Amino acid sequence: MTLKEMKPGQSGRVRAIGAGGPLKRRIMDMGITPGVEVKVIKTAPLGDPIEIHVRGYELSLRREEALQIEMGD
Amino acid sequence: MSYMIALAGNPNCGKTSLFNELTGSRQRVGNWPGVTVDKKEGTYKKDKEIEILDLPGTYSLSPYSAEEIIARNYLVKEKPDAVINIVDGTSLERNLYLTLQILETGIPTVIALNMMDEVEDRGDEIHIEKLSRAFGVPVIPIVARNGRGIWELMEKAAETAREKRAPMKLPVFDKKLQETIDQVKALLEAEGEPDSGWKAVKLLEHDENVREQMKEDLKNQAGKLTAKRYGQEADLEAEIADQRYQYITKAVKDAVTKHSAGCVETKSDKLDKLFTNRILALPVFAVIMYLLFACTNSENFLFLGIPSPGIWLAGVVESLWGGLTGLAERALAGASPWIYSLVIDGIMGGLGSVLGFIPLVLVLYILISFLEDCGYMARIAFVLDRIFRRFGLSGRSFIPLLQGFGCSVPAVMATRTLESEKDRKITAILAGFMPCGAKLPIFALFASTLFADNNQTLVTYSLYVLSIVMAVLVSLLLNKFVFREGTSNFIMELPQYRIPTLKSVLIHGWEKVKGFAVKAGTVIFVSTVLIWFLSGFNLNSFNGKNAAENEDGSIMCGMNDSFMASVGNVIAPVFRPLGFGEWRPAVGVITGWIAKENVVVTFAQLYQEDVTEAYLEEYFSQYSPKELEELGFEGGVYNAEAAGDIYSENILFEGSDENALPHMRDDIQTKAAAYAYMVFNLLCMPCFAAVGAMKRELKTWKETGRAVAVQMAAAYTAALLVNMVGGLFL
Structure with a gap:
């Protein structure tokens, strides 16, 4: 499962980041690293991007970016 | 002896507020060479020997954005005497990630733990001593908005700079990684590379920027070293980021006592429910945009029959300028006609056209600064991103384009709020397409004369539609053929809503206007x-x-x-x-x-x-x-x-x-x-x-x-x- 498939209100642990290069680095720089707990807060009114809660703050990312974040223990 | 102290921190961590508090009016705003990022410098209010530099706000010192490259090149190459790293106490973990990277540069550092009032309001407790021990540098709690703790902070920073107190080495990485780093470091040292410790970490992180400037065989040797320990396919960039965060998570767990249950709904969350509500988000947004528009260039402010503050101020400036022109006219009454015309039509007319815009730009910028500082701008981007991505822009491009319907000048200037350079360039071009107020007389003249027997409103309306169609087309073309690289991501912090201080909003607005007026x-x-x-x-x-x-x-x-x-x-x-x-x-x-x-x-x-x-x-x-x-x-x-x-x-x-x-x-x-x-x-x-x-x-x-x-x-x-x-x- 990836972060993209999670519904608002659901939370889970990050297992791995699929992307490479700058996108992966950016995702990790923002605190989404393996093992961290994230919670999906909401979807934007038009369905994309999504808002998640991670490491005590709110982060928005597009669904295509969320697709790179694999969830599950 | 004078000292240079740099301010570094995440965006939205209160860096600008602190900079304003420390430097007062003694600021110089310029640009970093070659990029569209502001460079702000100032002299410390209480000690003229201390210069303060405001580095761009970044989350990391990775080599992927102009801001990050500036910040790290400055730290590594220019080496300030000390760094004040501003850390938002309400989201410690993410903020401390940058801290670890700053400490790696070996520059004397002091941590300013900001937003302490909000931390206290939540009922959380941060043990300053423990945090200071975990990061090996002084930690000073402050509230930049009201100045609490900032003099103590500056004393500590000055002391650290004077004594050149380099940060302690921290056990961030596990044994295997640290040994690899040390080996690469020794390798670089033997070759006489400066900043070998920092470069060793960057080399392992596959940092393109550092690799580019390094000799081929050094790179190869370092590559062999890592391959021996981690295998050919090792992804040390991820490994290093991961271990940094692990270290931080542990340090924060030790130093913070959370009294708040994690899920208490804050005021900010309630506001957010309204502003990003599935149904209400767009109408609320439309109202806010209308107000923004009404305050800057509306002749009929909120249908009250009075001009908007921007137009009113512009009127005042214009009539003052008119008076001055009148004086000049009288003074030049006997002069030769061409001198008279040069001064009155050329110079006074030219300056007058600039002056007429300044009130509009001022009002607009104060309002935009407010929307930015309070956190709403990020939500606009969040709400509109889907639409604007279709034609290769991001949600933030909306504001400049909307402003273009009033006047292109503030519209182009509003492109500054865009994060990606590509979006900024494209939007600045598109803003010029919008049917600004001054283009309306052209439409009116032609509609009334040459289209007298047609539906004139339709003629004018079609031009509005055309301007939008052209903006979409040109944006698509530019994305396809000119700005093919630099696809922007939308991984963006949605900061807490905060009411910005009047002072910071005014300073923000004024800085931008000053730049406009001169350039x-x-x-x-x-x-x-x-x-x-x-x-x-x-x-x-x-x-x-x-x-x-x-x-x-x-x-x-x-x-x-x-x-x-x-x-x-x-x-x-x-x-x-x-x-x-x-x-x-x-x-x-x-x-x-x-x-x-x-x-x-x-x-x-x-x-x-x-x-x-x-x-x-x-x-x-x-x-x-x-x-x-x-x-x-x-x-x-x-x-x-x-x-x-x-x-x-x-x-x-x-x-x-x-x-x-x-x-x-x-x-x-x-x-x-x-x-x-x-x-x-x-x-x-x-x-x-x-x-x-x-x-x-x-x-x-x-x-x-x-x-x-x-x-x-x-x-x-x-x-x-x-x-x-x-x-x-x-």
Whole structure:
């Protein structure tokens, strides 16, 4: 499962980041690293991007970016 | 001995507030060389020996964005005497990630733990001592917004700088990784590379920026070293980021006692429920945009029948300037006509056009600063991103484009709020396409005369739609062919809503206006004087013929005989395919670059035979004295001297005279050509004030020239199509 498939209100642990290069680095720089707990807060009114809660703050990312974040223990 | 102290931290961590508190009014805003990122420096209020530099806000020192590269190059190459790392106490983990990277540079560092008031409000407790021990540097709790703790912070920072107290080495990485780093470091040291410790970590992180500047065989040796320990496919970049975060998570767990249950709904969360609500988000957004618009350039503020604060202030400035011009007119009464005209029409007129914008820009920027600082701007981007991504922009491009409907100058300046350089450049080009207020008189004149038997509202409305269609098309094309790289991601923090301090909003607004006034002002001023010269002089100005002919002995000439007319004649053939290849419409396009409404004023001057005294007298005879007074005739009495100006500015601007300028119809004969002329003026280079603003945002003349070229090409293509296709139907 990836972060993209999670519904608002659901939370889970990050297992791995699929992307490479700058996108992966950016995702990790923002605190989404393996093992961290994230919670999906909401979807934007038009369905994309999504808002998640991670490491005590709110982060928005597009669904295509969320697709790179694999969830599950 | 003077010291340089750099402020570093995440965006939205309160860095700017702290900088403002520390430096007061002694700030210098410039640019980092080669990029569109502000460089702010200032002198410490309480000690002139201490210089403070505000580094761009970043989340990391990775090599992927201009801001990050600036921050790290500054830290590693220029080496400030100390760094104050501002850390937002309400989201410690993410903020401390940058801290670890700053500490790796080995520069003396002090951590300023900001937003302590919010931390306390939540009922959380941060053990300063424990945090300080975990990171090996002093930690000072502060509240930058109200100045709490900042003097103590500066004392500590000065002390750290004086004593060159380098940060302790921290056990961030596990044994295997640390050993690898040490080996690479030893390798670099042996080769005499400076900053070997920092570079060793960067090399393992596969940092392109550092790798580029390193010798091939060093890179290969380091690569072999890591491959031996981690295998060929090792992804140490992820490993390092992961271990940094692990270290931070542990340190934060030890140092923070959370009394708040994690899920308490804060005020910020409640606001967010409204602003990003599935149904209400867009209507609320529309209302906020309307207010923004109403406060800056609305003649009828909130339907109260009074002008908006921006327009009102602009009026005040203009009337003050008018008074000053009046004084200059009197002082120059005896001077030769060309000096008089240079000062009054050229210089005072040019400066006046700049001054007229400043209040609008000021009001706009104060409001935009407020929206940015309070956290709403990030939500706008969040809500609109889906739409704007379709044509290659991000949600944030909306504000500049909307502003373009009022005036291109603040619109172009609002592109500064965009994060990605690509979005900034494209949006600055598109902003010029929008039908700003000054373009409306052109539409009114043509709609009333050449489209008299058509639905004139529809004609004008179609131009609005066209401007949006063109913006979408050009954005798609630019994305496809020009800015192919730099696809922007949308991984963006949604900061807590905070009410910014009045002071910080005002400082923000003022800084931007000052920059505009100086930089854009120069461009506008020079080009206005140049056009003044071209429109008032010809060769006979310099051989005495004009002086002999003119009653007042002036060496100047009418626009009909000026250099401008010659220029118009030369470039007119270029416009022939568009349907208006005559010199007078061409001159109209050129004078429109001073201000778009000038197109109409110029027409009134160029088609003199249509605006004779007899015509004006007859035209105005249909009005009652009361109406005449409303139009601007003093005491409601017709006055031949004022009639020309009043006719062009009130009648032509509004399109109230259907029979206006019959000779114009010889130059622009068909409806297709007339529509093409409107389209060309709508889309081509905006006024010099806007180009000045573009220069300010795009930084180089080359970039500005490219942007203008795109606008010109778009205008020409669109007008050509209109004339060719329209010619078949109209």
